[in-house]
Structures are given as C-alpha cells and as structure tokens.
Amino acid sequence: MAAVIRTSGLTKNYGGTVGLTGLDLEVTAGTVFGCLGPNGAGKTTLLRLLVGLLHPSQGRAEVLGIDVAHDPDEVHRRVGYLPGDFRAYPDLTGEEYLRFLGDLRGGVDAATVEELAERLKLDLSRRIGALSHGNRQKVGIVQAFMHDPPVLILDEPTSGLDPLMQREFLELVRGARADDRTILLSSHILTEVEAVADVVGILRQGRMVTVDSVEDLKARALRRIDLTFGHEPPMAVLAATPGVRELRADGRRAHLVVVGSTADLVAALAPYRVEDLVSHDADLEEIFLAHYAEEG
Amino acid sequence: MSVHVYRKTLRDQRRAVVGWGAAVALLVLLMAALWPSVRDIFDADLLAAYPEPFQRLFDLEAMATGAGFLNAELFSIILPGMFIAYGVGRGARLIAGEEQDGVLEVVVVTPLSRTRLLLEKATGLATGIVGLDAVLLVVTVVGSIVIDMAIPIGHAAVGAVAMVLIGVQHGWLALAVGAATGRRTLAVAAASAVAVAGYALHVIGALVEAVAPWQPLSPFTQAIDAGPVSGTVPVGFAWLAITALMVVAAAIPLFTRRDLVTA
Ligand SMILES: Nc1ncnc2c1ncn2[C@@H]1O[C@H](COP(=O)(O)OP(=O)(O)OP(=O)(O)O)[C@@H](O)[C@H]1O
Numbered sequence: 040m041a042a043v044i045r046t047s048g049l050t051k052n053y054g055g056t057v058g059l060t061g062l063d064l065e066v067t068a069g070t071v072f073g074c075l076g077p078n079g080a081g082k083t084t085l086l087r088l089l090v091g092l093l094h095p096s097q098g099r100a101e102v103l104g105i106d107v108a109h110d111p112d113e114v115h116r117r118v119g120y121l122p123g124d125f126r127a128y129p130d131l132t133g134e135e136y137l138r139f140l141g142d143l144r145g146g147v148d149a150a151t152v153e154e155l156a157e158r159l160k161l162d163l164s165r166r167i168g169a170l171s172h173g174n175r176q177k178v179g180i181v182q183a184f185m186h187d188p189p190v191l192i193l194d195e196p197t198s199g200l201d202p203l204m205q206r207e208f209l210e211l212v213r214g215a216r217a218d219d220r221t222i223l224l225s226s227h228i229l230t231e232v233e234a235v236a237d238v239v240g241i242l243r244q245g246r247m248v249t250v251d252s253v254e255d256l257k258a259r260a261l262r263r264i265d266l267t268f269g270h271e272p273p274m275a276v277l278a279a280t281p282g283v284r285e286l287r288a289d290g291r292r293a294h295l296v297v298v299g300s301t302a303d304l305v306a307a308l309a310p311y312r313v314e315d316l317v318s319h320d321a322d323l324e325e326i327f328l329a330h331y332a333e334e335g
Numbered sequence: 336m337s338v339h340v341y342r343k344t345l346r347d348q349r350r351a352v353v354g355w356g357a358a359v360a361l362l363v364l365l366m367a368a369l370w371p372s373v374r375d376i377f378d379a380d381l382l383a384a385y386p387e388p389f390q391r392l393f394d395l396e397a398m399a400t401g402a403g404f405l406n407a408e409l410f411s412i413i414l415p416g417m418f419i420a421y422g423v424g425r426g427a428r429l430i431a432g433e434e435q436d437g438v439l440e441v442v443v444v445t446p447l448s449r450t451r452l453l454l455e456k457a458t459g460l461a462t463g464i465v466g467l468d469a470v471l472l473v474v475t476v477v478g479s480i481v482i483d484m485a486i487p488i489g490h491a492a493v494g495a496v497a498m499v500l501i502g503v504q505h506g507w508l509a510l511a512v513g514a515a516t517g518r519r520t521l522a523v524a525a526a527s528a529v530a531v532a533g534y535a536l537h538v539i540g541a542l543v544e545a546v547a548p549w550q551p552l553s554p555f556t557q558a559i560d561a562g563p564v565s566g567t568v569p570v571g572f573a574w575l576a577i578t579a580l581m582v583v584a585a586a587i588p589l590f591t592r593r594d595l596v597t598a
C-alpha cells in the first residue's frame with residue numbers, strides 16, 4: 040500500500056538541542072498512527088515538520104507524495120492540522136473563526152461544520168476568548184476535520200476534553216479511518232492511543248524507538264497487579280506462572296507484574312480464594328521498560 | 336481573487352482607526368483654533384530674534400501662513416509620530432504578534448502561501464493608515480475653511496500623503512522585521528530605532544553643515560521637507576514608497592524559509 044506520510048532521515052536540531060534524529064517513517068493510507076512519548080520526546084517537532092511549520096535540519100518529509108519543504112501549500116490543502124497548543128483569534132466567535140479558515144480553504148460545507156459542532160456539543164455563537172479550555176480545543180478539532188482532508192495531523196487532540204468528549208473524538212477518528220483517511224496523532228496516554236490506533240510509534244529523545252501494531256504492543260505490555268488472598272499467597276504457584284515477574288509478598292497480599300496476557304495467571308489462581316484483585320494499566324514508562332527488557 | 340486575510344486585517348483595524356482618527360481630528364481642530372491668535376503674534380517682528388538655522392528647521396517664516404503654521408506645529412513631528420506609532424504597533428502585531436500569540440499556526444497551515452499572507456497583511460495595514468489619513472485630510476480641509484486658514488485642498492492632500500508614506504514605511508518595516516524574526520518586541524524596537532534615527536538625521540542635517548549631505552537619507556526629510564502641506568509633490572515621496580516596498584519584498588524569503596515560533 041502506498042505510504043501517505045513518508046519521512047527519510049528526518050532530523051531537526053534546535054541550536055544544540057536535538058528535536059528529532061534521522062527518522063524514517065511510513066504511514067500507509069487508511070491507518071491511524073499513534074505517536075507516543077514522554078515530554079520532550081519530539082512528537083510536536085515531528086508533527087510540525089510534517090506540515091512545514093518547521094524546516095528540517097536534514098532529511099525530508101513527504102505527504103501524499105508531495106515534498107513538504109518544496110510545496111507546503113499543496114500539502115496544507117490536503118491536511119487537517121491541530122497544533123499541540125491550539126489558539127484562535129479570541130475576539131471572533133467560533134462561527135466567524137471557522138468561516139475565516141474555511142474561506143482560506145476555498146470554502147467548506149457549512150453543514151459539515153454544524154454537524155461536527157453538534158457532535159462535540161460546541162456552541163459556535165460564543166466568542167472564542169470566552170470559551171473554556173476544553174471548548175476552545177473543540178474549535179481546534181472542528182477546524183482540523185471540517186474540510187474532510189485526506190490526512191489529519193493532530194497534536195495531543197484530546198487535551199482538555201472531558202471523558203465523554205474524548206470518546207466522541209475517538210469516534211470521529213474512527214469515522215475518518217472508515218472513510219480511508221490517514222491520521223497521525225500524538226498522545227501521552229497509552230489507553231487513548233490503544234483505543235483508536237492501528238500502529239503505535241514510540242518516540243524517545245528524538246528517536247523512534249519502536250513502531251508496532253497495537254496488538255503486539257499490548258502483548259508486550261506490562262500490568263501491575265495486586266492480589267489479596269483469604270490465606271497465605273501461593274507464592275510458588277505464582278512464581279511458576281508464565282509471564283509473572285517482580286513477585287513479592289506482603290502479608291496476605293501479593294504484588295506482581297504480568298507481561299502480555301493475564302490468561303495464565305487467572306487460570307493459575309482458580310483454585311485459590313482471591314478476595315481482591317487490583318490491576319494498574321501499564322504507563323508509558325513501563326511500556327518502554329518492556330521494550331528495552333525484550334531488547335535485552 | 337479572494338482576499339480574506341486583507342479583509343480581516345481591515346476589520347481588525349476598524350476600532351483603532353476610529354480611535355486614532357478621533358485623536359488626530361481633535362489635535363488638528365485644536366491647532367486650527369489657535370491659529371488666529373498665533374497669526375497675530377507672527378505679524379509682529381518676532382522672527383528676527385531666532386538664529387537663522389532654527390528659522391530654516393522650523394520654517395518660522397512660514398508660520399505666518401496657515402499652511403506654514405500647521406506644518407510647523409503638526410506635520411513636522413506630532414502627526415508623523417502618530418502615524419509611525421500606529422503603523423509600527425499594528426505592523427509588529429500582524430505577523431510576529433499573532434505568531435507569538437499562537438494564532439498564526441493554523442492560518443499558515445492552509446493553502447494560503449506565507450507570501451500571500453504577508454502581502455495581504457501589508458496591504459491591509461496600508462489601507463488602515465490611508466483610512467486614518469482620510470480623517471486627517473477631512474479635518475484639515477474643514478478646519479482651514481472654518482478658521483479661514485486659506486489652505487488649498489491640494490496642498491492639504493500633499494501633506495496627508497506625506498503622513499501616509501511615513502506611516503506605511505515604518506509600519507511595513509515593523510511588519511517585515513516581525514515576519515523575518517517572529518519577534519514582536521524586536522519588530523517594534525527596530526522600527527522605532529529607525530524612526531528616531533531618521534528624525535535625528537533630519538534635525539542634525541538642518542543644523543550641522545557637515546551632516547547636511549546625508550540628510551536626504553532621512554525619511555522625515557523626504558516626507559516633510561517640502562512642507563509637507565504645500566503645492567509641490569516632492570520626489571522624496573517616490574523614494575519613500577520604493578523603500579517601503581523593498582523592505583516588504585526583502586522579508587518574503589526570510590518569512591517563507593524560517594520556522595514558525597510557538598506560543
Ligand atoms: N523552539 C525550540 N527551541 C529549542 N528547543 C526546542 C524547541 N522546540 C522543541 N525543542 C526541544 O526539542 C525537544 C522535543 O520537543 P517536542 O516539543 O517535539 O517534544 P514533545 O514530544 O512534543 O513533548 P510534549 O509531550 O511535552 O509535548 C525537547 O527537548 C525540546 O526542549
């Protein structure tokens with residue numbers, strides 16, 4: 040399948056600071072690519088390079104076969120972009136602002152804008168300066184989607200949205216994928232990316248340390264589990280269960296880490312009296328640890 | 336061709352033009368109201384008391400006419416200063432200011448090219464200054480008629496054009512520096528420094544013989560040396576327009592090739 044987003048040796052240095060180093064990336068059509076990474080990993084740098092707001096120190100970026108540095112406006116025509124820190128003219132109403140941006144794109148369908156606003160429960164008649172952070176973010180989401188672009192580049196799109204609206208946003212992304220659009224989004228939140236992405240790339244200190252399908256990532260994911268038994272924990276049994284690590288007892292409780300599926304653990308626990316089971320989702324750092332552990 | 340950024344630039348200036356226009360109108364009418372009593376003073380033989388270079392610089396002889404009075408009191412420093420302040424403040428805001436506020440990012444990621452963005456904003460700024468200037472022209476003409484200053488409309492118009500040119504030139508400089516660097520404070524500082532240097536050169540050139548040959552480099556000299564409220568259109572006007580255009584043209588490649596700063 041043709042790559043919609045392609046970078047080769049893409050590098051960005053800010054003076055002495057490394058933003059992104061030698062990135063070779065391909066995102067195929069109809070894919071949701073989730074870009075994960077801790078603060079300062081280079082996610083925003085990558086996204087801003089892809090829309091030509093930054094110029095690469097080395098290497099190149101292509102969107103739909105168009106070299107971004109060579110013809111940024113042709114790329115802009117085909118891209119919906121949401122910056123990581125979205126700001127809009129505070130003196131305009133949502134409607135005025137979106138009409139202005141729509142005009143710059145040669146006009147957008149008013150019905151599309153209205154439908155998006157309705158789905159996100161956004162009041163377009165209010166001045167943007169008077170909107171809450173989350174509602175302003177919705178304006179940003181609408182402007183990125185409103186011209187039905189074949190490519191969407193979204194930097195931390197759910198920041199500031201309440202859980203209900205986060206879910207609605209993920210629905211928007213699924214809908215866009217169903218229409219065969221290509222989406223690259225960045226996030227800190229693994230579960231959010233898991234919920235919607237097909238492929239996840241993990242950036243760290245300007246390098247893409249892994250690119251993987253969500254299934255593979257999940258299979259490798261670590262989960263911390265706290266078990267409370269009605270008796271002494273069966274430590275020998277737990278220790279012998281595949282995938283269990285970092286096992287430690289604490290009275291009638293056992294703390295452990297499971298790599299990948301919990302099926303074996305649940306089967307092993309069947310004969311015992313488990314009074315309580317608390318599972319913590321692996322955070323990003325733990326995913327990295329899993330990745331590095333595997334690399335040895 | 337649709338010019339949405341130009342139209343927005345105009346719309347954003349509506350309130351400012353009204354406010355600044357009111358200030359300009361008040362100033363001109365105030366000065367015009369003073370004119371009858373000043374004329375009486377200058378009828379007396381007061382002029383001879385001033386050294387000759389000062390007479391030249393402030394055109395004291397001309398103070399005996401309505402046009403000369405307005406030139407000396409308004410068109411030589413206060414009005415140019417106001418037009419420059421308006422142009423520089425707006426010009427720095429249009430790109431660097433919006434960029435530092437973070438609102439330009441999404442506008443740039445549209446099919447509109449950065450060149451087009453810069454040109455539409457430059458044109459919008461110039462149009463705003465022309466709007467302010469229209470207020471100036473109208474009050475000057477009306478004031479002249481009401482107070483009987485005997486300033487021909489054509490002469491008032493030349494003076495008004497001088498204000499537009501000096502305002503646009505400095506405003507575009509601030510716009511260009513902002514576009515080239517993305518830094519609003521730097522844009523204001525650079526354009527203000529040029530304005531102060533230009534005025535200093537204009538004044539010192541009139542007083543110091545050795546500096547006189549350099550005086551034409553000053554935008555002030557080019558704009559106001561002939562009056563500016565007068566019957567002649569100085570060639571300096573063309574020079575002002577050309578340098579203003581050159582500054583914007585020079586900013587285009589710098590703006591297109593650089594990274595946009597984040598808020
Ligand atoms: N304009 C800049 N000037 C200098 N250094 C910069 C600039 N922008 C980013 N950096 C540096 O580049 C690196 C990557 O930053 P980037 O903003 O891409 O990270 P990020 O993954 O988006 O982080 P976050 O999760 O906090 O948004 C960081 O070390 C950052 O300090």
Ligand SMILES: [Mg+2]
Nearest residue numbers: 082083084123
């Ligand atoms: Mg970021």
